[in-house]
Amino acid sequence: MNPLSLSSPDETLAWITERSSVQIEAARAIAERLRTDPPGDALEVLRAWDDISLELGNCAALASLLANVHPVEQVRSACEDAEAEVDRLVTELSQDRALYDVVSTLDPAEFDPLATRLLEKTLQDFRRSGVDRDDATRARLTEVKERLTQLGQDFSRVIRDDVRTVRVAPERLAGLPEDWLAAHPADEDGLVTVTTDYPDALPVRMFCHDADVRRELTVAFLERGWPATDPMLRELFELRHELATLVGYPDWPSYDAEVKVIGTGEAIPAFIDKIAAAAAGPMASDLEVLTERYHRDRPGAVLTGADTLYYEELVRREHYDVDAQLVRTYFDFGKVRAGLLEVTGRLFGLRYQPVDDASVWHEDVAVYDVHPAVEGARASRLGRIYLDLHPREGKYKHAAQFTLTDGVAGRQLPEGVLVCNFSRGLMEHDHVVTLFHEFGHLLHHVLAGHGEWVRFAGVATEWDFVEAPSQMLEEWAWDADVLATFATDAEDRPIPADLVAKMRAADDFGKGFQARQQMFYAAMSYYFHQERPADLTARMRALQETYAPTPWIEGTHMFANFGHLGGYSSAYYTYMWSLVIAKDLFSRFDHDRLFAQETAQRYRDTILARGGEADAADLVADFLGRPFSFDAYAAWLAGE
Template sequence: MKQKEIALAGAAGAAIAIATKLLLSSLKSSSSSRDGLREEGIHIRVKQSASEILKQADRMIALSQSVHDAVAAVPLDEVSYETVIAPLANLEAEEFAVVQGCVFPSLVAVSKDVRNASAEAEKKIDAHNVKCSMREDVYLVVKAYAAKKETLSPQAQRFVDRLIRDYERLGMNLNADTRRKVEFLKTTIGELCIEFQQNMNEENRRLYFTEEELAGLPKNFIQDLKTGKDNKLEVTLKYPHYFPIMERCKVGATRQAVAVAYDQRCMNENVSILEKVVALRHAMAQLLGYRNHAEYAIAIRMAKSPSKVKEFLESISKRISVLAAKELTKLRAMKKAEEGNDLFGMADLRYYIRKAEEEEFKVDYETVKQYFPMAVVTAGLLQIYQDLLGLKFKEVPNPQVWHPEVQLYSVSDSETGERMGYFYLDLYPRDGKYTHACVCSLQPGCVQKDGHRQLPVAAMLANFSKPTKEKPSLLGHTEVETYFHEFGHVMHHICSRASFAKFSGLRVEDDFVEAPSQMLENWCLESDSLKLMSGFYKDTKQSLPDDICQALMQKRRAFAGLLTKRQILFGLFDQSIHMRDKAETGAILKELVPKVMEGIPMLEGTNFSASFGHMTGGYDAAYYGYLWSEVFSADMFEAKFKGNVLSKSAGREYREKVLAPGACKDAAVILRDFLGREPTEEAFLRKYEAGEGMQDNK
């Protein structure tokens, strides 16, 4: 729908309109000229100084304030789409990239001063957004327009409905005292969540071991380690060190030390922060008429209620318990045979699963890594996505980026040549950078007020092993899966064709957002696609051998019981803390870990919730969504792609029916449109049929 220019009522409104245009012009000119961007359509500033970030945040807040003031000034008997709804929709589209230019550096900037300024800017912007979302004068004007019941396009009507819903979920239909309390709580929660994430990003603990204490690690891994104090080898808790040690180190004491340190990250700071956040969320939910935060959060997701989530998690847990117990018995026997000790702990899980898989499938994962050099994986991954979705990627030469290692690509439709968006790849770890893998929406795809389409921009962040002078970055198979999964989120954002920023790309329900990317992980378990993104690092023309492809394909069901139990553990912990007024996270974990993990105890002296970033990063009471959405991902894959993962017709249908709608439709409708029927759990449950001892959950 082409949106009209903002029409403001009265002389005061006209003055505000002029000020708004001047502010917006200032924001846009500084975005383009100061960064020297040459690519048309990118509005986000990805490289700013600390002072520029804070100034930009202040300018954006001023612009937002002026638009909200203008909407509030419209007399209730003169409300119209052009004076009330369009300004708010346009503001959301205009401000998104500017805001991201202020807050994104906290995750990626090299300079600690810039990261701190970005975190400070995010707190200011969040506090402002809370105030705007709780303006009674704006709410009443929007409500007055909605009451007119004008005929609108489906997306426009959905936008109006969501405005009302979002206002009322913050208590705008309640008394003033309640609203003031909600505003205080929401602002405080936002500040604490930013602090939690900042502590995680700045975590930089080092451990030191002799070469003997790292027995089992490949020679090239040992050679790449720095020498630290007492001439011992320095190990960080970043992914490129943590996972190889947990999977390959033969020395149980070393694995234990690293596992404990990993689950102790930020304990001193973040445990108390998370527990405060949990208490504040509960208080806010009760003010808004809900029994707890889980009930409040899940009400607008696919699951609708905590009872449905609890039933789902416990059902899957019960169904796979016999399988998980059988797997654990095997791993315990392996540990006793190798280490003479049958006391099996969480620090042993990855090591013995890897060992068992290598023995069962006759595959050495270190050999497998040699077939996944970063350049080959990236080229193959990009080619698969291009062919599957009907796209064309082109690397932008000499882009304006926040770090020299970052790459920028443009995306076009392969048939029409239409420019569809851009994405950044930031794939290697560094101090101060976000420590996990994620995709950030930097600019939404939507229709602007002049009728032109704003291009979506995304950034993928990861922490894969860096290349060295002797060898390129080599990815483990699970890292290839992570890469493929996260890039699926990039495509979801880029391929979205929503008219409103509110419905762009990844703004679908929290318990569906993972499904499209989870579905695409299957490409890492099929021979045709594996060969396209593999090549021996010394001779990249040698793709992954057939026997290794077969082993990796068979591996998909290996230890599915225990690995799914870990997901259930995280989901149940998340639900548990968000269904109570306060949470002693350590005590909850101490009880929950052995209960879910078939008797494996929590690591003594740890509390992994201190580094469980999902709890403060938007997945609160939503972690179940990973397993929940896996049900739908399995159904989509089996229905459309099984046996032909390179089908262009199925890929194009997937792009048009699953990715393109963004959040313009409910996830249930998107699934029905794609499948041609209601989704079922059958494909998901078949993943476990290979395991003996499956229980009929009746």
């Protein structure tokens, strides 16, 4: 099997338009044959339905990727149109009574367990799409879904394109690393422009001594998307609620949670409050230390999010002898990228072969074919990965793995894309951890791309388990022996083990603080959907007072650029839910022998390679030998 051959950048618009049309029409043709002349063999009916998913998935995946990364706006717009067309067809087919009648009459007694699971999931999809509702309801559902697609695209586009800036005199940037200052010279007016993109914003908020600069940039960062996205989000929440009620659910969180590990909407606030309670003591301890240090500089002032990153860094430097500016000298981007490939290759038995002649959408993109580490192994090529890791205008602003193709045994290779926004020079260790995390999604996608059914390919597990494998891979970015293999300074000296130990101790500071901040985001995600408040700002402020460690910064509207309200909807709790599972998974590894092959191989085969072939809770139980528990997370949070 050969990987997908992309067009050259200047031919992408015509190519993507033609390709999308062909794939959508192919899916329509398969559906028509199923309606009018279905195969006599039940398994072939199921295969035909999966073939529709393959065609539409291939179309939507590429369109979604290029809509977020292609440098030409016209191409991005065309890809958004293709995404919308796929969504319309998915809605149409999922509400087609004739297709439902064909699939629902299949006898699962004729299937193996995996085909039976596919049939069950397919029938559930039909039901959740309203196939059993009357004509008027199905028509309204179609309208709602089309509008939701448009709103989601508009919301993402505004966030992606709304890059704000502050302009300051160079002397006000004292405290910033020398390499950062060198990359940001003053303009003809004698001012330095700082953007809200992460490679600019994070160092300024961490290191700049001028509190007014930190506050100005923080406010600009929090104000992205405001006020444009406020009405979009309110309409989004109302329409999601309407969709859920039209198909028989009391609210959107109930509808959304049904297909997740958590199971019910009511369990979401209970989980949020459980984590908030467990983190209350650690948060108070963290906040006491942080506030005491802050008040040395500003007696009696109220600590806010404009100053937390800076004072967390001060505490780590003064209490734990960890200087982030020293730490970053060990994390040159090129070395980190090479180290990431070496570490994950060694851990999971993989080899990454550069593909220098591959067509890409931008010159920054690096391409690798993924092979088994052992030459001559059964599968000569497991998949292909693309690394698009630096910021540019019009590109997705966060960090994520995008699917290019889902892998299906004997039909097409799994291909995935890592889209991030890292510095080209020295990296903060936090960004190194993020890179390991996101690469975990990419590995999951490739390793789970060799099954029989596209429905279960790649990261096809429940959405509140998706983050767990990536969160666990972060542990390798914290191990001194692992880091020593690639984290070296300008003289090629590896990062000292005692510095890594201090970094880990310093990282323990703030766990309660960060957990409560995450619960604020999770509560906002849930209650915005559950209550659909008319005044999102007021409700955000109230939730921040209840859950967050620091108060609202007056005049800011952080929710307006909280992109997870689009993809994760009411389920942002999943990051912490997954972390609970990740800590339990990691408990099975020997922390002194992180490359022990027996455990790593069993984890790869039991968790990663299975994709969506079983419920996540069952996959985890297979690996752990028991159901997952809260114990490992609770011990970690308590510092035990």
